[in-house]
Structure formats: structure tokens, C-alpha cells
Amino acid sequence: MGKQYRKIILRIMKLSITPCLLWLLGMHLSLAKDVRAQEVLSQRISITVNEMEIDKVLEKIEGQTRVRFIYSAEVIRADRKVTLDSQNQRLGAVLETLLGPLGIEYKVSRKTILLLKAAERKTSLKTEPLENVAPREINREITGKVLDEKGQPIPGASVIVKGTTLGTSTNAEGEYILSLPDDKDAIIFSFVGYVPQEVLVGTMTNLVVTLKVDEKALEEVVVVGFGQQKKVSVTGAVASVTSEVLQQSSSASLANSLSGRLPGLTSIQSGGGQPGRDDATMYLRGAATTNGRSPLILIDGVPRDNIRTLDANEVASVSILKDASATAVFGVRGANGVILITTKRGSAGKNELTINAEQSFSSFTREPERLHSLEYMALRNEASRNDGISPLPFDDAIMAKYANPLAGLDPNDPDYARKAMVRRYMYPDHDYYREYISRYAPQTRVNMNVTGGTDKVSYFVNGGFLHQGGNLNTEPKSVLGYDPSSKMDRYSFRANLDYKVTNSLKSFLNIGSYIEQVNMPSAWLYGNSDTGWMMSDLIYQAQTILPITPGPVTIDGFGVAPGQIVDPGYMDRSAFEIMNRMGYRNEVRSNLNASFGMDWDLSNTVTKGLSIKGMISYDARATTAMQGKKSERLYLAEVNPAKDELTYAVKRSDESLLALTKAADSRYNINMQGSINYARTFGRHDVTGMILGQRDTWESTAGEIPYNVLGVAARATYAYDERYLAEVNMGYNGSEQFAPGHRYGFFPAVSAGWVISNERFLKNNRLLTNLKLRASYGKVGNDKMGSSRFLYQSDITLGGSGPLGSLGLGQTINQGLLGNPNITWEIAQKQNYGLDAQLLGDLSLSVDVFKERRSNILISRGTVPEFQGVPLGNIPKVNMGLVDNQGYELELSYNKAFNRDFRVMVSGNYGYNHNTVKFLDESVRDETYVYRYRATGFPLNQSWGYKIDYSNGNGFFNSKEELDTYLKSTTYGFGEPRVGDFKYVDLNGDGVIDDKDQAPIGYSNIPRVTYGLSLTFEYKGFDLTTFFQGVGKYSSNYQQQGVYEYIIRGTYFDYHKSAWTPERYAAGEEITYPALSTHSTTNHTANDFFIMNRSFTRLKNLVLGYTVPAGALKGVGISKLRVYVSAQNYFTWDRLKMGHLDPENDSSLGYPVTKMANFGLNLTF
Incomplete structure (x- = not known):
């Protein structure tokens, strides 16, 4: 029984564990040396052994040569003993003598020798037709x-x-x-x-x-600028992530799915989660300029503006290029780093149909704590009392009516129902936020792709649908006649086709497109057409309408036509009106991009290793907006508490029917590329080269001036014995942003690498299986100048009648911004030093240290005197800015299969960057200022404000005596402080708190730290993945709406209930806010209370899935079935002082970031 059991175990190992192990070991071939097998086998050795185990004999051979054996001890039965005597014999002859009689075959790949059991062929196959073939039957x-x-x-x-x-x-x-x-x-x-x-x-x-x-295929490759390289030969700073990782996110935006996934990449959902507008702010290694900071984005080698609409199911990998060696080929557009996205392609093999379906429900990550009417009135009274206002706005009698609106009414009164309704309208306790905002919104995603091919043609075709619902409680179309709801529907399509014309000529066609329909309430609010502003304003009102606002949102009765709108009482519009009665806006955004190219291998016609490639791409985008605008009569509730009467008066009488307008915009881009490529191995020498020319043209039907970029890129690499690596990259680009004679620039970079693990002294090290050092230096350009173009030309406009218009002198020529014909691109000089290591085959480590100096930054002059005759705003901009940026990155991964059922995968990354402004032509302040510069010597966008004096324990004036003592020696230059207000530090000691005392507080609004941690556990068919993402050393000044309490008759939140009062201070209670006020005070300015640390850690994804065993799917036509549940953005840890703020959102009361609960299904046929 025991022998039979052992046989079964051995059989399982042969069928499963052993092949998996050999596959993993085979992956190491990508790190081995690429020399010809003859050179490896021609090495001469001397060896004499007697009755020694095979594995020990192989170790002796490894000790005399520069080879490494890979084998399964069970397969070759390495415990067998052999006798061998070979003196000064070729390695090939020794192996034949040793392994041949044992039934062991060997295969040489560079300096690795793979040992295999000799194949037992059951049928001898020939590739030529057999003679005397018998007649064949059909099918x-x-x-x-x-x-x-x-x-x-x-x-x-x-x-x-x-x-x-x-x-x-x-x-x-x-x-x-x-x-x-x-x-x-x-x-x-x-x-x-x-x-x-x-x-x-x-x-x-x-x-x-x-x-x-x-x-x-075993050689792992990395996508780099305009090509691919073996990972072992990469000397630049490159990081990548695969589609399988990105598809764990349910985000509608690919940019948000990248958050925390790659070291050095910062992606923050700063604009919130509005359907169709949930984009991210992205940086690579922070920022080093005052101008354009966005990285260059390429999809399948073609520049694109945005990746928000790209379906993660289409993506094969995303790579980021960070140092000059990796980005120099992009020349004038590579200074801010490059994001390379490669979409999926087909391969010869079985046709495969995959369907992914997911249903989600989204809600806001943070919502305000609702205050009841009595709480609001108490806080308003508290604020009035602090300001010395008498009488207080709400006396005990009024508050009693709000506490019990139906007090005094007789339930037996025949008119009780009407009177009760009036009372509830007069003394309400409304939760307007919940009336306007729903708790959950649906999101549906369905994706289907087909892949496969033959020996001639391969294809990948993908179609996707995404519905993203909004959280607004709008009225239905059946009532209004139009749809004002907030939602987005996106239809996407991609087809990548590869066709083998001949053995040496290949062609490809890539087609991608999407149609996106975004619907929302009308955005035309009193002349403001910014839809982002409209949604923020709407969300703001929903959170700040007072709970005591009388009446419902619409009137029914009271002598007024049903459905009329009620004004909240402090604006000439209401959130309900914005959401429903002002019309709608429907945007249809579409995109079609196509690329066609050919790759011709000239190895057989010109010289081995030579090829040429050409590609032309077309990218067309269009937006059509249909706007319906209307207005309705607005009523204002008038309450008479003495008589318990409620009436409605017309506040705005203008009315208009729904008026439709339509606007359209379209633009297209044509990109042309042609390259000559060379790759050849000469013994131990690997050489590659590339020269590429390209032209990029953007044109618009909206009357914008076309935009053109010309460039040439080149790369040359050399590797000796896959130990010593060298690479040269360059870009020569022209940009129309600059005057003739200054349009072209040359941007070179060099890099080198040393694969230490391929040296003899580490070759047989079982602990350290890979160790490589990298270094690079070069310069890259940046021609992004914001929205301005052609700044080398002066801006001249026709004006009115001039300063003496009353004299009727006619039109005048007005001088605008003066041009500077010498402006040119920014220059980024970058250094990078890196280390890659792999331990025990399971643990991988990558470390990069970088330093950048950004010079020639285009800035406005700050030291030119105003009396020179030209307004400061008209002085020409100059290339004088200088910023330094430096930091480091760490990436760590661990992948361990403990047995055939259980696997653990851990990956983490951490990035730190710190920039310092060296020169921005900033005027120096006089010596009475504590800090004479507000930019120079500090990070970009550094926060500034007043320091609060916490020497008394809490930073407030806690008594009249403390305040009076302070004011004897110190005064405020911007108002009179009260008891309970912040106590500021007089940093310069002049007895006045003013701008001279402001200091750097916290950090910049550009994060210094980014990190991510992913943990995956697989057991049998179950998989559990958790992914944490975060940023650190990141500050912003939160102010005005949603933070300050005095805005619009008092906008109070939960934390205002713990504001400073004498009673709370005397009782030793926690105080979370200064003394409330009905108006702006000395508290309401930039200080180290309102400038908050936005650092956070977020559970970005939590996924639990189960894959049905393949055996259970036999006979149903399904090859793979996986079901899963997941959660996104559900838990956040931060340091913000107010609970309704989301650290990722720039706005305190704008459209919030959303969290989602998801259920999904993956099917493969």
C-alpha cells in the first residue's frame, strides 16, 4: 500500500509540480549569457570521479566552467552514481560520455544547460508529404x-x-x-x-x-521608447504593470486604476467622481517646473492626450519611463517622463472568447454629518453671542416650536391635517442633503473580447460597455419632458490585426474607438458655462442648505400652482432648481484612432539583423453638446410665527420655455513614423541600433491654429557577454512654439549597466540569482507653456478710442504681451542610479536614486521696476527659472508557491521626491520679513500662513485677561482678535501680526511621497487580493465653503459642535475649532489649522474570487469560469481635521470621490 501511495505522489509530481518548477527555472534563461552553444561546449575540462552521484558531478563541472545546469532531480534521477575519467576534453564530449548512457538529453542556451529526459517518440513525423498516400476520407x-x-x-x-x-x-x-x-x-x-x-x-x-x-519567448522584455528591450539589458529607469493587475480595479478611468501601482507615478483623483469627469492628476517623479507638468502619453507608440477612456481590458501593459536614458528619444516632450501603454494582440492558436461582466454600486467616500434644526440654531446663537449680537436670532420660544412643531394643535380639529402640514413646513427639520443626494448609484461594465489567429493572421478584438450612474435625485423624464440626471454611457471598441505577408514582411492594423454620452443638469448658471463648477455648486448647496429652511422644495397648495419652486432663502436659485428645472446638458464625445504599419526584415536581402518599419496613425475626436435651458418662477416662503401663518411670495418672476442650443468641436491628429532597426549578435557581443523619424500634426475645426512637431530619435546599445551594458539615446526635435532659428534642439543621454550576477564569482551563487547596477545621465526638453502659444511674437490688439476716448480719435492699437524671439525649451538634466536584484528566485528588489536640474523655465519677470513704462503683465517672458528635484524609489516583490494549492504574492513600491526652487526672478522683501522669499528656496506650491502659538496648550485666547495681556505688546494687522480666537506667533518680533510673519506651513500641494502595497493569496480555486495606496507629505489650504462656519447664514458641520466656548474650555472638553462667528474673523485666514496635511492611506481594492475547477466545466463549452466580489476605496486613513473632507479631492465641497461595491463574472470559451 505504501509503495502504491508513493507511486501516486511521484506521478502527481511529474505531471504538475515538476513541469511548473522547470518552467520557473527556465525563466532564469532571460538572465543568462547569450553566446553560441559551440563556444560553451568547446571549453576543455579535466574530471575524474568514481561512483559519485550525478548532481555532485555536475557541481564539479560547474566549478571548472562558466555554465550552470538546470534540471529536475527526479526526472534525470540525479542520485544515480557514475564513474568518469576525462582529461583535457571538450565539455561537449564529456557531457555525451556522461549523459548519453543515462538517457539524458541536454540543451544549451547561452551559458545555461537544461537537462531533460530523452524524449520517447511514439510516432515519427516528417514535414514532407508521405509517398503512396492512401485516399483520404472526408473530415x-x-x-x-x-x-x-x-x-x-x-x-x-x-x-x-x-x-x-x-x-x-x-x-x-x-x-x-x-x-x-x-x-x-x-x-x-x-x-x-x-x-x-x-x-x-x-x-x-x-x-x-x-x-x-x-x-x-522566455526572455522577459520591457517596453521602452519606440521599441522593446530584454529586461536584463535595460539600463534606464523603467517600471511596468500588467493588465491582470489593472483589471482588479473597477474604476471607470484607467488613470485612477494606476494609483499606487508604479514607483514614481503619482495619480490622484483630485476632481472627484463625477460621471464622465473622474480624471486624475498625474506626475512622474513629482514636479520640477512651473509650467506643464503632465507626462507624455503614448498608446501603441502614438502620442495621445488622455487615458481616462481606455478600457483596462484592452491593455496588455503600462510602462513608465523616468530617467533621461529612457526618455531622451522623445526629445522636447520627454522632460516630465513618459507613460507607454501597449494594447493586447492576438497570437496563432485556438480562438478564445472572453466575457467580463461587473455590476457595481457607488457611494461617496465621505459625507457631511447632518445637523438637526435645534443643533443649527444653538450654533448660530453661539456664534452671535461670541460676536456680541443681542438679541440672539433664536429665542427659547422659537426653538420650542422647532422641537415640537405640533404643540397646541387639537388632533380632533377637522382642519388638523392642514394645520399640521403648515406647522411642519414652518418649523422643519429638513435633511436636504439626503433629499438631493442618493446613497448609491449603479455602475455596469460589460466587456467581450475575441483573440486567436492562424500562422498568417492573428487578431484581438474587444468591445466594451460602461454605464456610470450619478448620485443626484433628479425628477424623471416622464415628468419634466427632458432628462437632467447625471450619468455616463461609454461604448468602446478595439481591433488589433497582424498579417504575415511573407516570411520577412509583416503588417499590422490597430483600430480603437469610443463613443461616450455624458448627461447632467444644465450648466448655464448665470453666465457660467463650466460644467465642473456647476456640479460643485450643486453639491455645495445640497450640503449647506439650512435644516430650518421653511417649506418643501416645491409648493403644493397655499394658493400657488402645484410644483412651483421654493428658494432656500439665501440665494436666487435652489439646488432643486439646478438639478431639475433649469434644463439639461448632453455631451456626446467620440474618438476614432487607427494605425497602419509594416515591418520588413532585411536579414535575407541586405544584411542579417537589419529591418525597417513604417507607421501612419490617424486620431479624430469630436464633441457635440446639446443644451436645453429654461427658467421658472421662484417663490420665497414667508413665516409669521406670531400667527402661525405661512405664505409664499414671488421672488423671481421671469419664466422661459426650454430653449435648445447645439455646439460642436472636432480635431484630428496625424502621426507618421519611419525607422531603421538593427540587432545582431557577434559571439559575445550584442549590438542594436535604431534611427526613427516622426511628424505629429494636430488640427481643429474650431479655428485653432494647427500644431506641429518634427523629430528624429536614435538609440544604440552594446552588451558584452551580458555582463557589461552600454546605451546611447538621443532626440533631435523641432517645436513651433519657438521662433525660427530656435526651434530645434538636441537631447542626448547615455547609460551603462553591470550585471554582476553573470560574473564568475557570483555565477553559482544560489542566494543571489540576479544583481545589476545601472547609471544614466542626459538632458531632455519641455515645450509646454500652458495655454499660451507663439510667445516669441508680440500681442497687439485693436482697442477703442484710447485714453482720450471722449475726443473721438477713433480706434487705437494696444500693446499686449511683448514677444521674446529668444525663448526656447526648458532643459531637464537628469541623473539616475539604480540597482536590480533577485534573491532565491522568489524575492525581487529594485532601487533608483535620481537627481534633476530643470533650467530655462519660462517665467514672468518679478524684479523689473514698475516705473519702466511697460505694465508688468506685458513684460515678455524669459527662460530664467531654475528648479532642482531629487529623490529615490523602491520596488519589492515576492512570489512564492508553497505547494500546488497555495501561493503568496506580495508587491510594494515607495517613491520620494523633493523639489526646490532655485530661481524664479522673485523680488526680495525687506529685512523686516521673517522669510524674504516666498518661492526661492522652497518647494513649488509651498503653503504659507500664520503660525499658531500653542505655548498655552491649545493655541486659543482662553480668557479676556490672556487676550488683553497679548494685545498690550502685539496687535493684529487684519482685524481684532476675540476670546476663543487663534493666537498667532509674532515671528519677526515687531509687535504686529501681518504678512511679514507668514511662514511655510506643512508641505506643497504636490505630494512628495507615493506608495502602494499589494497582497495576494491563492488557495486552490480561491484568490484574495488587497491593495493599499497612499500619498504623504502633501498639504492644502482648506478654506471658505465647507470649512469656514460664517458662510451664508452659517454653514455648520459636526466638528463645529466642539468649537471653543468658555464652558467647554473650563470643563476641559476637547476643542476642535475656534470660537464661532457670524462673519469673517482673524481665524479665517491661512494658518496651520486650515492648512491641513492631506497624507492618506487608502484600501484601494479588496477582491475575493473563486475559479471553478476545469474538470467541473467539461462538456459545457466553458474553459474558465471565475466569480468575484470586490470593494474599492472603502477604507481611508488620513490626518484631516474635518470628517467630511476626502484627502484626495481638491475641493472641500465639490463632487466627492466615490467608493464602490462590486460583483463580477469572468467567462472564457
Whole structure:
């Protein structure tokens, strides 16, 4: 029984664990040396052993040579003992003598030798047609097996009839059954990581085929600028993430899905979660300029403006290029880093249909704590009392009516119902926020893609639908006649086709498109057409309408036509009116991009390793906006508490029917690229080269001036023995932003690497399997100048009658901004030093340290005297700014399979950057200022304000005596402080608190720290993934609406209930806010209370999934079925003082960031 049990265990190991182990070991081939097998086998060795185990003999050989053996001890039975005597013999001859009699085959790949059990071929196959072939039957049935070089079965291998899409795949035992048409005679066998094999069938009906490992496929590659490189040969700072990781996020925006995933990339959802506008602010290694800071984005090698609409199901990988070596080829557009997105492509093999469906429900991450009417009145009285206002706005009698609106009414009164309704309207306790904002909004995502191909054609086709609902409680279209709801519907499509014209000529066609329909309430509010402002204003009102506002949002009765709108009493509009009765706006945004290219291998016609490639791309975008605007009569509630009467008076009488307007805009881009490429190996020397020319043209139908960029890029790499690496990159670009004679610039970069682990002294180190040092230096350009163009030309406009208009002198020519014909691009000089390491094959580490000096920053002059005759705003801009930026990044990953059922994967990254302004032509302040510069010597966008004096324990004036004592020596230059107000530090000691005392507080609003941590556990069919993302050293000044309490008759939140009062201070209670006021005070300014630390850690994703065993799906046509539940943005840890603020959102009361609960299904056929 025991022997039988051991046989079963050994069989399982052979079928599962051993192939997996050899596959993982085979991945190390990508780190091995690329020399010819003959050179490896020609090494001479001397070895004498007697009755020694095979594994120990192999160790002795490794000690004399520069080779490493990879094998499964069970497969080759390494415990067998051998006797060998070879003196000064070639390694090849020694291996033949040693391994041949043992039934062991070997395969040389660079300096790695893979040992395999000699394959047992059940059928001898020939690639030529057999003679005397018997007549074939129609649709013959072909059966057989597909094995690897060890004779083990390959499950999931594709078996395709050549020239057709007919095929099947092998089962868990590597077996297949194929129906072969009568007019077909060739079958193609393929599997990822193996060389495809074509077999002519002839009269055979059973085929056993052995696939060989594709060594090129085992070499891990990294996408770099205008090409790919083996990961082992990369010397620049490059990081990447795969589609499988990005698809864990349910975000509608790919930019938000990248948050925390890559070291050095900052992606913050600063604008909130409004449907169709939930974009992210992105930085690579922070910021180093006052001008354009966004990284360059390329999708399949073509520049694009935005990645928000890109479906994560289309993406194969996202790479970020961070140092000069990686970005120099982009020249004038590479200074802020580059994001490269590669979409998925098909491959020869079985056709595969994948369907992903997900249903989500979103809600706001943070919502204000609702205050009841009595709480509001108490706080308003408190604020009035602090300001010395008498009488207080709400006396005890009024508050009693709000506490019990129905007091004194007789339930038996026949008119009780009407009187009760009036009372509730007069003394309400409204939760307007909940009336306007729903708790949950639906999101639906459905995606379907088909992939596959033949030996000639491969394809990937993807279609997606996304519905993103909003959280506004709008009236239905059936009532209004139009739809004002907030929502977004997006339809996306992508088709990537590859066609092999000949063995040396390949072509490709990429097509991508989307149509996005965004609906919202009308944005035309009193001349303001900014839809973002409108939504923020609406959300703001929903959170700040007072709970004591009388009456409902619409009137029913009181002698007024039903459905009329009630004004909240402090504006000439209401949130309900904005949401429903002012009309609607519907935007249809569309995009179509297509790229066609050809790649011609000239190895057989010109010289080995030479190829040329050409591509032309077209990108068209259009936006059509349909706007419906209307207005209705607005009523104001008038309450007479003495008589318990409620009446409504007309506040705004203008009315208009729905008026429709339509606007359209479109633009297109044409990108052309042509390159010459060379890659060749000469013994131990690897050489590659590339020269690429491109032209980018943007044109618009809206009357904008076309935009053009010309450039040439080049790259040359050299590697000796995959130990010593060198690379040169350059970009030569022209930009129309500059005057003739200054438009072209040259941007070079160099880098080098040393793969220490390939040296003899580390080659056999089992602990440190990979160790590489990298270094780079170069310069890159930036021509982004904000929205301004052609600043080398003076701005001259026709004006009115001039300063003496009354004299009737006619039109005048007015001088605007003076041009500067010498302006040019910013220059980013970058250094990068990196280390890559791998320990025990499971733990990977990457460290980068960088330093950048950004010079030639285009700035406005700050030291030119005003009396020179030209307004400061008209003085020409100059390239004088200087900013330094430096930091470091760390990436760590661990991937360990403890057994066939249990795997743990951990990956984390951390990035730190710190910039310092060196020169911005800033005027120096006089010596009475504590800080004579507000920019120079500090980070970009540094927060400034007053320091609060916490020497008394809480930073407030806690008594009249403390305040009077302070005011004897110190006064405020911007108002009179009260008891309970902040006590500021007189930093310069002049006895006055004013601008001279302001100091840097907290950090910049550009995060210094970004990090992410992902934990994945897989057990049998279950998988659990948690992903944390965060930023640190990040501050903003929160002020005005949503923070200050005096805005609009008092906007109070939960934290205002703990404001300073003498009673709370005397009782020792926690105080979270200064003394309330009905107006602006000395508290309401930039200080280290309102300038808050926005650092946070967020549980970005939590996913629990289950994959149904393949055996359970047999016979139903499904090859994979996975179900999962997930949560996004559900938990956040931060340091903000107010609970309704989200640290990721720039606005205190704008459209909030959303969190989602999701249920999903993945099906593969």
C-alpha cells in the first residue's frame, strides 16, 4: 500500500509540480549569457570521479566552467552514481560520455544547460508529404498528444488546421481530438513559451507531437521608447504593470486604476467622481517646473492626450519611463517622463472568447454629518453671542416650536391635517442633503473580447460597455419632458490585426474607438458655462442648505400652482432648481484612432539583423453638446410665527420655455513614423541600433491654429557577454512654439549597466540569482507653456478710442504681451542610479536614486521696476527659472508557491521626491520679513500662513485677561482678535501680526511621497487580493465653503459642535475649532489649522474570487469560469481635521470621490 501511495505522489509530481518548477527555472534563461552553444561546449575540462552521484558531478563541472545546469532531480534521477575519467576534453564530449548512457538529453542556451529526459517518440513525423498516400476520407478524425521535451503532456496547447480557424486544445493529459477537412493536410501545434510546429498529416490518424521551448519567448522584455528591450539589458529607469493587475480595479478611468501601482507615478483623483469627469492628476517623479507638468502619453507608440477612456481590458501593459536614458528619444516632450501603454494582440492558436461582466454600486467616500434644526440654531446663537449680537436670532420660544412643531394643535380639529402640514413646513427639520443626494448609484461594465489567429493572421478584438450612474435625485423624464440626471454611457471598441505577408514582411492594423454620452443638469448658471463648477455648486448647496429652511422644495397648495419652486432663502436659485428645472446638458464625445504599419526584415536581402518599419496613425475626436435651458418662477416662503401663518411670495418672476442650443468641436491628429532597426549578435557581443523619424500634426475645426512637431530619435546599445551594458539615446526635435532659428534642439543621454550576477564569482551563487547596477545621465526638453502659444511674437490688439476716448480719435492699437524671439525649451538634466536584484528566485528588489536640474523655465519677470513704462503683465517672458528635484524609489516583490494549492504574492513600491526652487526672478522683501522669499528656496506650491502659538496648550485666547495681556505688546494687522480666537506667533518680533510673519506651513500641494502595497493569496480555486495606496507629505489650504462656519447664514458641520466656548474650555472638553462667528474673523485666514496635511492611506481594492475547477466545466463549452466580489476605496486613513473632507479631492465641497461595491463574472470559451 505504501509503495502504491508513493507511486501516486511521484506521478502527481511529474505531471504538475515538476513541469511548473522547470518552467520557473527556465525563466532564469532571460538572465543568462547569450553566446553560441559551440563556444560553451568547446571549453576543455579535466574530471575524474568514481561512483559519485550525478548532481555532485555536475557541481564539479560547474566549478571548472562558466555554465550552470538546470534540471529536475527526479526526472534525470540525479542520485544515480557514475564513474568518469576525462582529461583535457571538450565539455561537449564529456557531457555525451556522461549523459548519453543515462538517457539524458541536454540543451544549451547561452551559458545555461537544461537537462531533460530523452524524449520517447511514439510516432515519427516528417514535414514532407508521405509517398503512396492512401485516399483520404472526408473530415477525418485525428487524435493524439502534445508533449514537452521531457515527454510530459502540455494542457491547453492549441491544435489548428493550417489556413483556417478550425481547431481545438489539449486536455489536462495533453490529449486532443481534431476533425480534419478532406481538403486540408497540415496541422499547427502551439503553446505559449514553445516554438509552434507544423505537421503534414498524410495518412496518419494519431499524432504525438513534441514542442520545443522557445528561448526567445522566455526572455522577459520591457517596453521602452519606440521599441522593446530584454529586461536584463535595460539600463534606464523603467517600471511596468500588467493588465491582470489593472483589471482588479473597477474604476471607470484607467488613470485612477494606476494609483499606487508604479514607483514614481503619482495619480490622484483630485476632481472627484463625477460621471464622465473622474480624471486624475498625474506626475512622474513629482514636479520640477512651473509650467506643464503632465507626462507624455503614448498608446501603441502614438502620442495621445488622455487615458481616462481606455478600457483596462484592452491593455496588455503600462510602462513608465523616468530617467533621461529612457526618455531622451522623445526629445522636447520627454522632460516630465513618459507613460507607454501597449494594447493586447492576438497570437496563432485556438480562438478564445472572453466575457467580463461587473455590476457595481457607488457611494461617496465621505459625507457631511447632518445637523438637526435645534443643533443649527444653538450654533448660530453661539456664534452671535461670541460676536456680541443681542438679541440672539433664536429665542427659547422659537426653538420650542422647532422641537415640537405640533404643540397646541387639537388632533380632533377637522382642519388638523392642514394645520399640521403648515406647522411642519414652518418649523422643519429638513435633511436636504439626503433629499438631493442618493446613497448609491449603479455602475455596469460589460466587456467581450475575441483573440486567436492562424500562422498568417492573428487578431484581438474587444468591445466594451460602461454605464456610470450619478448620485443626484433628479425628477424623471416622464415628468419634466427632458432628462437632467447625471450619468455616463461609454461604448468602446478595439481591433488589433497582424498579417504575415511573407516570411520577412509583416503588417499590422490597430483600430480603437469610443463613443461616450455624458448627461447632467444644465450648466448655464448665470453666465457660467463650466460644467465642473456647476456640479460643485450643486453639491455645495445640497450640503449647506439650512435644516430650518421653511417649506418643501416645491409648493403644493397655499394658493400657488402645484410644483412651483421654493428658494432656500439665501440665494436666487435652489439646488432643486439646478438639478431639475433649469434644463439639461448632453455631451456626446467620440474618438476614432487607427494605425497602419509594416515591418520588413532585411536579414535575407541586405544584411542579417537589419529591418525597417513604417507607421501612419490617424486620431479624430469630436464633441457635440446639446443644451436645453429654461427658467421658472421662484417663490420665497414667508413665516409669521406670531400667527402661525405661512405664505409664499414671488421672488423671481421671469419664466422661459426650454430653449435648445447645439455646439460642436472636432480635431484630428496625424502621426507618421519611419525607422531603421538593427540587432545582431557577434559571439559575445550584442549590438542594436535604431534611427526613427516622426511628424505629429494636430488640427481643429474650431479655428485653432494647427500644431506641429518634427523629430528624429536614435538609440544604440552594446552588451558584452551580458555582463557589461552600454546605451546611447538621443532626440533631435523641432517645436513651433519657438521662433525660427530656435526651434530645434538636441537631447542626448547615455547609460551603462553591470550585471554582476553573470560574473564568475557570483555565477553559482544560489542566494543571489540576479544583481545589476545601472547609471544614466542626459538632458531632455519641455515645450509646454500652458495655454499660451507663439510667445516669441508680440500681442497687439485693436482697442477703442484710447485714453482720450471722449475726443473721438477713433480706434487705437494696444500693446499686449511683448514677444521674446529668444525663448526656447526648458532643459531637464537628469541623473539616475539604480540597482536590480533577485534573491532565491522568489524575492525581487529594485532601487533608483535620481537627481534633476530643470533650467530655462519660462517665467514672468518679478524684479523689473514698475516705473519702466511697460505694465508688468506685458513684460515678455524669459527662460530664467531654475528648479532642482531629487529623490529615490523602491520596488519589492515576492512570489512564492508553497505547494500546488497555495501561493503568496506580495508587491510594494515607495517613491520620494523633493523639489526646490532655485530661481524664479522673485523680488526680495525687506529685512523686516521673517522669510524674504516666498518661492526661492522652497518647494513649488509651498503653503504659507500664520503660525499658531500653542505655548498655552491649545493655541486659543482662553480668557479676556490672556487676550488683553497679548494685545498690550502685539496687535493684529487684519482685524481684532476675540476670546476663543487663534493666537498667532509674532515671528519677526515687531509687535504686529501681518504678512511679514507668514511662514511655510506643512508641505506643497504636490505630494512628495507615493506608495502602494499589494497582497495576494491563492488557495486552490480561491484568490484574495488587497491593495493599499497612499500619498504623504502633501498639504492644502482648506478654506471658505465647507470649512469656514460664517458662510451664508452659517454653514455648520459636526466638528463645529466642539468649537471653543468658555464652558467647554473650563470643563476641559476637547476643542476642535475656534470660537464661532457670524462673519469673517482673524481665524479665517491661512494658518496651520486650515492648512491641513492631506497624507492618506487608502484600501484601494479588496477582491475575493473563486475559479471553478476545469474538470467541473467539461462538456459545457466553458474553459474558465471565475466569480468575484470586490470593494474599492472603502477604507481611508488620513490626518484631516474635518470628517467630511476626502484627502484626495481638491475641493472641500465639490463632487466627492466615490467608493464602490462590486460583483463580477469572468467567462472564457
